[in-house]
Amino acid sequence: MRRLRRISLWRAGAPLALLCAGLLFATSATNARGTDLRPSRNTTLAGLVEEQSRRSASLVRQHAALTQDIEKLQAQQGSIDPVLSKQLKDLSDAVGTTPVTGPGLTVTLKDAPSQVVKDNPDVDADWLVIHQQDIQAVVNALWAGGADAISIQNHRVISTTGIKCVGNSVVLHGVPYLPPYKISAIGDRRKLQKALDDSQYIENLQDYVVKFQLGYDVKNESSIAMPAYEGTLDLQSATVPGFPRTPSTSPTASGR
Structure with a gap:
């Protein structure tokens, strides 16, 4: 009789266990939405930065392609006055929306090697990595040296370009990048090099080098092909020197 009871209990319990297992699988599949619930490589900061960089680069390419289509359609509507056309070209060159080629320098900045980090556990970690101030110092020195055009990570730098640190990555035009950081400048190489040598900030950086x-390396380039800036030119906010710092949002940014 006991054996019959056990058999009947097993027959009743087995479908219930299978039902519970099915519910668990269904819940797991719903939550995962077809993805791995325990992703491996993409959880690392480097993986996330690379993924975001690829996505942002794809969106920038789409924006550039659409801009070219708009310019072609505008050109089909009628010819532009030659004087106005020249003014537009000159302004485009100054703003950075046209590609340029010429001799110059490339400065490469790197974090300290991993072995140096291991050998100096008591040293402040901030001393062993490249910061936005280091990149800004190089860019400012190159502008002071008369650079005609500058790019960072092969992305054109314009007047509204901001360089920001986020964790151990640097964000440029909304796209995160990991070291090494390559900063290229087109111009007179002797003047550019002198400006780097005269920079007090870079002299201080050399102590940490x-x-x-x-990593701090300067390379002479006989020819640098620099792309045009492909992002938006809308001014998001601005302040007037000598007046209270109350940002004024542009009409384009506010949607008015």
């Missing part, structure tokens, strides 16, 4: 092997 010697102490902790931060």
Whole structure:
């Protein structure tokens, strides 16, 4: 009799267990939405940065393609006055919306090697990495040296370009990048090099290059092909020197 009871209990319990297992699988599939519930490589910061960089680069390419289509359609509507056309070209060159080629310099900045980090556990971690201030110092020195055009990570730098640190990555035009950071400038190479040598900030950076092997390399380039800036030119906010710092949003940004 006991055996019959056990058999009947098993027959009743087995379908219930299978039903519970099915519910668990269904819940897991719904939550995962077809993806791995325990992703491996994409959880690392480097993987996330690379994924976001690829996505942003794709959107920038789409924006550039659409802009070219708009310009072609505008050109089909009628010819532009030659004087106005020249003014437009000159302004485009100054703003950075046309590609340029010429001799110049490329400065490469790197974090300290991993072995140096391991050998100096008591050293402040901020001393062993490249920061936005380091990149800004190089860019400012190159502008001071008369650079005609500058790019960072092969992306054109314009007057509204902002360089920001986010974790151990640097964000440029909304796209995160990991080191090494390559900063190229087109112009007179001797003047550009002198401006780098005269920079007090870069002189201070050289101390950390010697102490902790931060990467700082300057390379002469006989020809640099620099792309045009492909992002938006809308001014999001601005302040007037000498007046209270109350940002004024542009009509384009506010949608008015």
